[in-house]
Amino acid sequence: MTTVGLAGRNPEAAWEACRTGAWDSPTAGICEEYVQANLVVLPWAEAFDFLRFCGRNPKPCPLIEVTDPGDPEPRLTAAGADLRTDLPRYRVYRGGELAEERQDVRDLWREDSVAFLIGCSFSFEHALLSAGVPLRHIEEGTNVPMYRTNVACTPAGEFSGPLVVSMRPIPAELVPLATTVTARVPQVHGAPVHIGAPEALGIGDLEDPDYGEPLEVREGELPVFWACGVTPQAVAVEAAPEVMITHSPGHMFVTRMTHEELLTR
Amino acid sequence: MTTVGLAGRNPEAAWEACRTGAWDSPTAGICEEYVQANLVVLPWAEAFDFLRFCGRNPKPCPLIEVTDPGDPEPRLTAAGADLRTDLPRYRVYRGGELAEERQDVRDLWREDSVAFLIGCSFSFEHALLSAGVPLRHIEEGTNVPMYRTNVACTPAGEFSGPLVVSMRPIPAELVPLATTVTARVPQVHGAPVHIGAPEALGIGDLEDPDYGEPLEVREGELPVFWACGVTPQAVAVEAAPEVMITHSPGHMFVTRMTHEELLTR
Numbered sequence: 001m002t003t004v005g006l007a008g009r010n011p012e013a014a015w016e017a018c019r020t021g022a023w024d025s026p027t028a029g030i031c032e033e034y035v036q037a038n039l040v041v042l043p044w045a046e047a048f049d050f051l052r053f054c055g056r057n058p059k060p061c062p063l064i065e066v067t068d069p070g071d072p073e074p075r076l077t078a079a080g081a082d083l084r085t086d087l088p089r090y091r092v093y094r095g096g097e098l099a100e101e102r103q104d105v106r107d108l109w110r111e112d113s114v115a116f117l118i119g120c121s122f123s124f125e126h127a128l129l130s131a132g133v134p135l136r137h138i139e140e141g142t143n144v145p146m147y148r149t150n151v152a153c154t155p156a157g158e159f160s161g162p163l164v165v166s167m168r169p170i171p172a173e174l175v176p177l178a179t180t181v182t183a184r185v186p187q188v189h190g191a192p193v194h195i196g197a198p199e200a201l202g203i204g205d206l207e208d209p210d211y212g213e214p215l216e217v218r219e220g221e222l223p224v225f226w227a228c229g230v231t232p233q234a235v236a237v238e239a240a241p242e243v244m245i246t247h248s249p250g251h252m253f254v255t256r257m258t259h260e261e262l263l264t265r
Numbered sequence: 266m267t268t269v270g271l272a273g274r275n276p277e278a279a280w281e282a283c284r285t286g287a288w289d290s291p292t293a294g295i296c297e298e299y300v301q302a303n304l305v306v307l308p309w310a311e312a313f314d315f316l317r318f319c320g321r322n323p324k325p326c327p328l329i330e331v332t333d334p335g336d337p338e339p340r341l342t343a344a345g346a347d348l349r350t351d352l353p354r355y356r357v358y359r360g361g362e363l364a365e366e367r368q369d370v371r372d373l374w375r376e377d378s379v380a381f382l383i384g385c386s387f388s389f390e391h392a393l394l395s396a397g398v399p400l401r402h403i404e405e406g407t408n409v410p411m412y413r414t415n416v417a418c419t420p421a422g423e424f425s426g427p428l429v430v431s432m433r434p435i436p437a438e439l440v441p442l443a444t445t446v447t448a449r450v451p452q453v454h455g456a457p458v459h460i461g462a463p464e465a466l467g468i469g470d471l472e473d474p475d476y477g478e479p480l481e482v483r484e485g486e487l488p489v490f491w492a493c494g495v496t497p498q499a500v501a502v503e504a505a506p507e508v509m510i511t512h513s514p515g516h517m518f519v520t521r522m523t524h525e526e527l528l529t530r
Binding site: 044047048051052055056063066068069076154156157186 | 309312313316317320321328331333334341419421422451
């Protein structure tokens with residue numbers, strides 16, 4: 001099955017293709033109408049502090065759903081799905097180290113496993129594009145550049161670490177619009193955390209991002225920084241829980257919720 | 266000490282007056298500049314589901330802070346305070362039944378106690394009054410009327426129950442303004458859940474509220490309904506946890522956070 005095979009399809013088609021192994025690729029460009037989510041699965045004992053961490057840092061950690069302990073079905077936003085099989089690819093961390101990558105985590109699921117579905121940038125960029133703000137990394141088909149900053153997240157229990165931001169070059173005359181549009185959607189990152197001066201965030205070289213690929217900032221443009229959904233996963237890895245399951249980068253979970261539903265809820 | 270004694274004072278003065286027993290009265294009208302919060306204290310085992318419940322129902326359950334297990338100090342929004350002594354009056358529920366009312370809960374505090382500070386209507390009404398929306402219950406010095414509705418909250422674990430709403434009569438021409446102003450502050454209840462037709466919420470008689478006191482809706486006014494912070498406490502009582510500590514009605518906790526800080530965060 002190619003990307004084309006899931007473009008414009010509904011979430012059930014994506015879940016089934018992942019479950020049967022027919023789909024083992026990144027999820028950008030599939031089921032475009034629906035919200036995709038980052039996945040973090042933790043044992044119940046660690047889930048409470050991680051949930052508090054997300055609540056204390058809502059800009060980088062926009063929670064879409066937190067499942068009932070032991071239940072692999074996200075009943076609120078993806079009824080009928082099984083989080084143990086319905087993503088194309090998973091990563092398993094043990095003690096904070098990447099232990100393996102696989103397509104099915106049924107045998108790792110515990111009675112006390114709690115899944116966190118965390119908003120990803122697709123919904124956020126949907127709002128910007130709808131407002132007429134151009135996004136260069138999408139035009140060029142690259143990953144957005146992301147940077148670890150000198151801004152500390154508010155810790156909760158074992159979970160602490162720096163805020164990670166994504167950068168998008170925005171024409172100066174559109175910066176107010178980009179700010180206003182994203183301020184209206186606190187459910188996915190909200191307003192920028194910084195505009196224009198990367199050094200104030202401790203970013204030494206824009207051309208050397210910590211994640212993703214560099215992106216040119218042209219004359220007449222400002223670099224605009226938003227809190228990034230990579231933050232909670234990076235923080236969870238650093239807390240080194242005994243076992244943690246996540247999606248593989250780019251291989252996200254497709255929910256039943258449309259972008260419009262998320263942006264207006 | 267009279268109300269006048271704490272009007273315009275800072276939070277430390279209120280904490281000390283509560284701790285020493287000098288203040289044993291409702292907190293309306295004291296430390297006016299600062300955000301007051303509803304209190305719910307649960308053992309860690311129940312706290313995770315209650316936190317998920319609040320996250321799933323953000324309009325009635327605006328979380329201001331969730332403390333570290335066992336720590337009676339709300340370090341983020343009221344550093345230096347002690348939640349075991351610094352409220353004027355507490356209620357203790359056992360198995361969902363009101364067991365006692367007291368001024369100090371030090372001997373009930375456990376190593377796994379988790380405190381939830383939940384936004385109260387004062388901050389919310391501050392935003393409305395600042396925008397020029399008149400509030401009759403404040404003019405008349407009564408409690409706002411509150412109603413249990415036929416709208417179910419999204420449950421989480423043992424926690425479930427109906428949405429409780431507060432009603433404020435608003436002149437029809439100011440309803441758009443009241444809606445816009447409160448939509449901008451999702452951190453305290455957000456936009457109205459309903460405008461104009463109480464029967465759609467299952468409210469039979471506006472003059473017979475479930476909590477608070479009735480309030481006249483005059484000609485040219487509409488009844489406007491907002492999600493109410495009484496909801497999470499009512500839901501927690503119905504879940505009948507082994508032990509739960511709350512503030513006594515009207516006897517709230519004063520944080521260090523100003524209304525402006527809350528409304529702009």
